[in-house]
Amino acid sequence: MALPEKNLRCQVRGRITVKIYPGDRVKVADRMVEELLPRDNLLSRPQVANVSRVLVVMALKEPDLDFLLLDKFLLACELEGIEPIIVINKLDLAPEFPEENQKKLEAYHQAGYDLHLISVKTKDNLKVVLEYFQEGISVLAGPSGVGKSALLNELLPEAELHTGEVSKKLGRGTHTTRKVNLLRAGKEGWVADTPGFTSLDITGIEPVDLRFYFPEFDDLTPRCKFSANCVHIHEPGCAVRKALKSDEIAEHRYQSYLHFYKILEQEWENKYD
Ligand SMILES: Nc1nc2c(ncn2[C@@H]2O[C@H](COP(=O)(O)OP(=O)(O)O)[C@@H](O)[C@H]2O)c(=O)[nH]1
């Protein structure tokens, strides 16, 4: 699809009554928005339409890599139907990264996720991130302090985002409903200047469906004795639990699964009490 070469301030026809979000594709004639084209998706927090991918950014250290939180971000992406890419920053701090965590990281690779180790500080491997930015709309997500702003500043210097201290002052409760801007990152690529998933609640699906959001279960589920509804917890002849015993499934990923399962189950019970 052809993108406009420059920004064009337009008005929206009165007959278009739905809200138009950053990322939306529209038909324009004479500086009037005539039509809103169908959306691929709409990220909910912040609201950005047609997101091609979410780069889930974590750090090796400072802050410590929180695997449950990583899994939560991945699940949130899957629930929104948006492809997650895992980007682990602060590779320069690798000497301080515990060996057991290295093994945990490998599990994501094995599960089929794209995973990249980078360092904004030493500029290691940043090209791979820039590649993603070249096409479609990219959104960064991840906890505070992992280097999201630093990464955007490095790759898109005109962005001039605040790093470090500033974000802390904004804090919770102040409710500054920030507008999302899309920064041009290539001929056909844009990056949101505000992180995605500013609040993370994993809700809205049936517990039994959670298993479909852990890609490493996909090949195993058909081999479970009760594959049609095996949730891989107590069922006999479960291929996932068997794979867990032989280390083919990472223990911490399974624990995340159980954690989310219990939350969803609780929610489900409350709904029908
Ligand atoms: N050691 C190291 N520090 C980094 C790296 N990238 C960013 N930082 C630092 O991490 C802190 C938080 O970065 P910031 O971009 O504000 O994180 P954000 O909260 O995710 O936007 C800042 O002090 C950065 O200088 C890196 O690759 N290595």
Ligand SMILES: [Mg+2]
């Ligand atoms: Mg930031």
Ligand SMILES: [Zn+2]
């Ligand atoms: Zn099973």
